Amino acid sequence: MLLADLARTSQEVAATTARSRKTALLAELFRATDPAELPVVTTYLAGRLPQGRIGVGWSSFADPVPPATTATLTVPQVDHALTELAAVRGAGAQAERRRRLADLLAAATPVEQEFLIRLIGGEVRQGALDAVAVDALAAAGGADPAAVRRAVMLGGSLGAVARALLAEGPQALELFTLTVGRPVLPMLAQTAGSVAEALDRLGPCLVDEKLDGVRIQVHRDGDRVRVYTRTLEEITARLPEVVAAARALPADQAVLDGEVVALGPDGRTRPFQQTAGRVGSSLDVPGATEALPLTPVFFDLLALQGRDLLAAPTAERQARLAELVPEELRVRRLTVSDPSAPAERAAAAEFAEQALARGQEGVVVKALDAGYTAGRRGAGWLKVKPVHTLDLVVLAAEWGHGRRAGRLSNLHLGARQEDGGFAMLGKTFKGLTDALLAWQTERLQELAVARPPWGVEVRPELVVEIAFDGVQRSTRYPAGVTLRFARVLRYRADKTPAEADTVATVRGFLPAS
Numbered sequence: 001m002l003l004a005d006l007a008r009t010s011q012e013v014a015a016t017t018a019r020s021r022k023t024a025l026l027a028e029l030f031r032a033t034d035p036a037e038l039p040v041v042t043t044y045l046a047g048r049l050p051q052g053r054i055g056v057g058w059s060s061f062a063d064p065v066p067p068a069t070t071a072t073l074t075v076p077q078v079d080h081a082l083t084e085l086a087a088v089r090g091a092g093a094q095a096e097r098r099r100r101l102a103d104l105l106a107a108a109t110p111v112e113q114e115f116l117i118r119l120i121g122g123e124v125r126q127g128a129l130d131a132v133a134v135d136a137l138a139a140a141g142g143a144d145p146a147a148v149r150r151a152v153m154l155g156g157s158l159g160a161v162a163r164a165l166l167a168e169g170p171q172a173l174e175l176f177t178l179t180v181g182r183p184v185l186p187m188l189a190q191t192a193g194s195v196a197e198a199l200d201r202l203g204p205c206l207v208d209e210k211l212d213g214v215r216i217q218v219h220r221d222g223d224r225v226r227v228y229t230r231t232l233e234e235i236t237a238r239l240p241e242v243v244a245a246a247r248a249l250p251a252d253q254a255v256l257d258g259e260v261v262a263l264g265p266d267g268r269t270r271p272f273q274q275t276a277g278r279v280g281s282s283l284d285v286p287g288a289t290e291a292l293p294l295t296p297v298f299f300d301l302l303a304l305q306g307r308d309l310l311a312a313p314t315a316e317r318q319a320r321l322a323e324l325v326p327e328e329l330r331v332r333r334l335t336v337s338d339p340s341a342p343a344e345r346a347a348a349a350e351f352a353e354q355a356l357a358r359g360q361e362g363v364v365v366k367a368l369d370a371g372y373t374a375g376r377r378g379a380g381w382l383k384v385k386p387v388h389t390l391d392l393v394v395l396a397a398e399w400g401h402g403r404r405a406g407r408l409s410n411l412h413l414g415a416r417q418e419d420g421g422f423a424m425l426g427k428t429f430k431g432l433t434d435a436l437l438a439w440q441t442e443r444l445q446e447l448a449v450a451r452p453p454w455g456v457e458v459r460p461e462l463v464v465e466i467a468f469d470g471v472q473r474s475t476r477y478p479a480g481v482t483l484r485f486a487r488v489l490r491y492r493a494d495k496t497p498a499e500a501d502t503v504a505t506v507r508g509f510l511p512a513s
Contacts (some may be wrong), residue, residue, distance in 0.1 A: 004071035007115035014402025026136030035167035038158030054086035151176035185375030199339035199363035213261035260296035398455035423479035431487035
């Protein structure tokens with residue numbers, strides 16, 4: 001497939017809000033794609049690179065490259081070029097990556113260049129694409145959408161299912177079953193505003209601590225253990241502690257869901273960044289395990305001794321988990337048998353407060369009769385987390401892409417410093433309605449003091465209220481901190497920049513180290 005065809009489809013999908021039109025566009029693209037190329041095509045459409053990080057940042061696109069006049073690049077050629085680029089190491093690596101990137105862009109037409117720049121920069125956004133792509137694949141392959149959804153859930157990859165379905169037909173979907181050693185997409189939680197709301201929605205349930213760790217899925221088959229992240233990357237070699245814990249369990253075959261955390265001397269969970277840093281590092285570094293040992297904490301069981309437990313109710317899966325895993329390696333939880341009873345509601349609220357006091361993110365409330373809906377935000381799980389807000393100043397904004405093209409979207413956020421200036425804390429494009437996008441595009445251009453190719457730098461006059469889940473340390477920003485999951489709530493016309501929150505206030509949200 002020509003990259004130009006993929007790029008144009010991506011552009012059209014981003015430009016429409018109609019789900020039916022998105023589905024039709026993707027189905028047409030899938031039918032026209034060689035099944036062998038579908039894993040890469042679906043990954044590109046989702047805004048990801050199969051190679052992961054390739055060592056190229058936005059600065060690599062600073063110098064424009066004249067585009068090609070004719071579309072000749074194929075998807076396999078691009079994939080091969082990016083694989084080779086990602087493998088560049090050693091002295092002069094940065095210059096060599098820039099050279100290879102320039103060669104790739106020179107072979108691309110304008111529409112292909114735009115797609116490649118957004119893809120490599122992580123800026124491909126097309127709106128709820130995963131769910132739409134499943135429906136489109138079902139239409140392209142003449143299959144039941146529910147069967148495709150289950151195959152993707154168990155196969156862990158839309159691309160793998162697409163390749164099998166379009167090469168072999170709907171009967172190929174039966175090959176995708178829960179298999180020890182092949183990870184499945186994890187079940188995710190929807191959001192509730194409070195514990196009380198979650199109890200009212202779910203009925204009899206469990207209230208689990210929501211750990212501030214790294215999600216893991218552990219597969220054991222005899223002595224062989226494999227550990228995967230929520231994105232299905234295998235990280236077994238980095239977590240010898242998890243491997244040892246899995247091998248100590250009294251079962252030859254099991255698939256477990258949980259998180260890995262770093263614990264301090266007092267037993268409290270260390271900040272997420274420390275855990276993520278250890279998980280992301282290579283154990284070739286001497287003493288990495290000893291310097292920051294990690295502990296697995298399991299909260300679900302997907303398979304045991306050859307039996308698939310995905311359809312089993314939460315109550316049954318948890319009973320089997322308790323028989324298999326020692327208490328010190330299971331998540332702390334509370335059972336609420338009668339959510340209408342005042343005493344049990346009070347106990348659930350108190351449990352959530354204690355979880356926060358212990359340094360956790362909040363709680364996840366799980367219906368006792370719910371199955372495990374892998375790869376989806378199942379209605380049977382509801383997460384409850386505190387929402388923090390800050391009043392920050394807009395320092396700059398970047399031009400949007402796709403349906404946000406021509407509008408200033410990604411905001412650069414700053415907090416007030418002691419000297420009266422502002423320190424950038426990060427960016428966000430989330431939470432912006434179409435009306436807000438239109439208004440801020442006009443207003444920010446009025447405040448512009450510089451107009452680089454990527455957007456505008458503005459006078460620090462607009463105060464915006466930002467919701468966020470937490471604060472973490474960062475060497476990327478001058479204040480040494482950044483916000484986690486920041487999103488726009490509203491602009492504060494009633495506040496001046498002098499009333500914006502300070503860097504000191506932001507640092508006050510840092511978890512204890």
